[in-house]
Amino acid sequence: MKVAVLGDFHLGYQRFYEDSFIQAGRALSRACECADLILIAGDIFDERVPKQETMARAFELFSKVDRKVIVIHGTHERRPRGFVNPVDLLCKAGFAESCHARAVEFEKEGEKVAVYGLAGVPEEYAKVAIERLSPQPVDGAFNIFMFHQNLKELMPVVEHGLTLEDLPRGFDLYVDGHIHSHHLIEKSGRTLVIPGSTVLTQLRSDEGTKGFYVYDTHSRSCTFVQIPVRRFVRISVNVKDGDSVREAVARAVESVGLDDKPIVRADVDAPLSPSVRSAITSQFEGRCYLHIFGPRDGEEDGDDVLDGAAVFEGELMSARERGMRMLRDAL
Numbered sequence: 001m002k003v004a005v006l007g008d009f010h011l012g013y014q015r016f017y018e019d020s021f022i023q024a025g026r027a028l029s030r031a032c033e034c035a036d037l038i039l040i041a042g043d044i045f046d047e048r049v050p051k052q053e054t055m056a057r058a059f060e061l062f063s064k065v066d067r068k069v070i071v072i073h074g075t076h077e078r079r080p081r082g083f084v085n086p087v088d089l090l091c092k093a094g095f096a097e098s099c100h101a102r103a104v105e106f107e108k109e110g111e112k113v114a115v116y117g118l119a120g121v122p123e124e125y126a127k128v129a130i131e132r133l134s135p136q137p138v139d140g141a142f143n144i145f146m147f148h149q150n151l152k153e154l155m156p157v158v159e160h161g162l163t164l165e166d167l168p169r170g171f172d173l174y175v176d177g178h179i180h181s182h183h184l185i186e187k188s189g190r191t192l193v194i195p196g197s198t199v200l201t202q203l204r205s206d207e208g209t210k211g212f213y214v215y216d217t218h219s220r221s222c223t224f225v226q227i228p229v230r231r232f233v234r235i236s237v238n239v240k241d242g243d244s245v246r247e248a249v250a251r252a253v254e255s256v257g258l259d260d261k262p263i264v265r266a267d268v269d270a271p272l273s274p275s276v277r278s279a280i281t282s283q284f285e286g287r288c289y290l291h292i293f294g295p296r297d298g299e300e301d302g303d304d305v306l307d308g309a310a311v312f313e314g315e316l317m318s319a320r321e322r323g324m325r326m327l328r329d330a331l
Contacts, residue, residue: 001110001142004225006212008179008197010046012054013059016289018295019230020046020199024060024244026227027198027212034225035214037106037113041098041177041195042148043119044075045086048061049079055086061093068215069096070104073118074148074177093180099146103138110277112311114138116171120178123160126240130168137170142217149176151194153185173215181206182183184213184222193222200232200284203265203291210233229290249280253290263289271295 009024031038045054062069073087077079090096097104099117106113116135118126126149136144150161164187167174174192181204182196185288195212211226232258239248249266256264263285272294 001037001108001113001217002035003113003173003215003217004031004038004212005041005175005215006031006038006198007041007148007175007195008043008074008180008199009040010043010199010201011044011058011199012050013199013201015201016199016230020290021057021061023198023210024286025064025229028061028065030212030225030227031212032065032067032240033290036108038065038069038174039115039144039146040071041146042072042087043076043177043197044071044074045077045124046310046311048077048085050086055089058086058260059093059095060089060236062093065095068106070099070106070115070117070146071082071096072098072117072119072148072177073102074147078120101133103135103172104161105138105141110324111217112138113144114141115144115146118145118149123150123158126150126160126162127166130162130166135168135171139171142173143171144173144175145171146175151176151179151192154179154183154194155185162169164188166191167192172217182185182209182211182224184215184224185285191220191222194266199264200226200229201230203234205234213257229258232260232265234267236263237266237268237269237270244285246276246280247273248267249292250283253280253284255287258284258287261286261288266290266296268292 006027012022013020016268071198077085077087079085091098098113099118103114103116118281121129152161152163155161162292176194180195180197180201185192185195188261193213198210201311210229211224213222237249237252239245253264277292281290
C-alpha cells in the first residue's frame with residue numbers, strides 16, 4: 001500500500017493566505033494521484049478558531065479528495081478539553097477521521113494499515129502523554145505512530161522536545177508534524193518521516209522546497225513528492241559607505257527578478273529606521289512579498305511571539321508560564 005504523509009497546511013495563514021490554500025490543494029490533489037491513504041500530521045489550520053470563510057474554503061478543498069484521510073490536530077488547533085477544534089469539524093463533516101489517542105485502521109486488497117495518533121500537546125507533557133497512552137501496534141497490520149511535537153534530534157536547542165528513544169516501540173513507521181522543513185530519518189532501526197509544511201512560514205532557506213512523502217509499505221521505501229510553490233529568495237544586502245540603504249536594498253531586490261511575484265527576504269547589514277523599512281516595502285508592493293531584516297532582527301520573524309515576564313496572580317512568570325498555568329486550570 002502507498003501512504004501519503006502530509007502536514008502543516010496552516011490554512012488561513014494571514015501573511016500568505018491564498019498560498020496556504022493553493023499549495024495545500026496541490027499537495028492533496030497530487031497525493032490522491034499517487035497514494036491509497038492520506039495522513040495529515042496536524043496544523044491543518046493556522047488558528048484555533050478560524051474564520052467561517054477559512055472553514056468554508058477548507059471544506060471545499062477536502063470535498064475534492066477521494067481517498068481515506070486520517071488526521072490529528074496540531075498545536076495551532078489545540079483547544080481545552082470539551083471545546084471543538086477546527087480539525088474536529090473536518091471530521092464531523094465526514095472529510096477525515098481523527099486517530100488521536102486511538103488506532104484507526106484502513107484495509108485495501110487484504111492489506112491492513114493501522115495509524116495511532118497523539119495530537120499536539122504542550123511540549124513538556126509530550127513524553128508523559130505517550131507513557132500514559134501506551135500506544136500498542138495492531139496485530140496483522142502495518143503500524144504507524146503519528147504525532148505533532150518538537151524533536152530534539154533536529155532542534156537540539158529547544159528546552160522541551162521528544163527524542164526518537166521516547167517514541168513507542170513496535171511501530172513500522174513514525175510520522176511527525178510541527179517541523180516545517182521535510183526530513184527522512186532512519187536511526188536505531190526506526191524510520192521517521194517529517195513532511196514539513198506546504199506553505200512558507202519562517203522565511204528560512206531550508207523552507208524553500210515544499211511537498212510530501214509517499215511511503216510504500218511493500219518495499220519499505222519513501223519518496224518525496226515536490227509541489228509547485230511561490231518562489232522564495234533570500235538575499236544579503238551589503239550597504240557600502242556613502243550608499244543609501246534604500247537604494248542598496250532596491251537594487252538587490254530588483255536583481256532577483258520579480259515577474260512571478262516571489263517572496264523575498266532581504267538581510268541588510270545596516271541599521272534600518274521604521275520609515276526607511278516602510279518606504280522600501282511600499283516601493284515593491286504588488287511586485288513581490290518583501291520582508292526586510294536588519295542587524296537586530298532575529299533569524300525568524302517570530303510570528304508575533306511574546307517572550308517577556310509579568311506579574312500573574314502575585315507571581316513573576318513568563319508569558320509561556322502564564323499560558324501553561326491557564327491551560328492547566330482549563331483542563
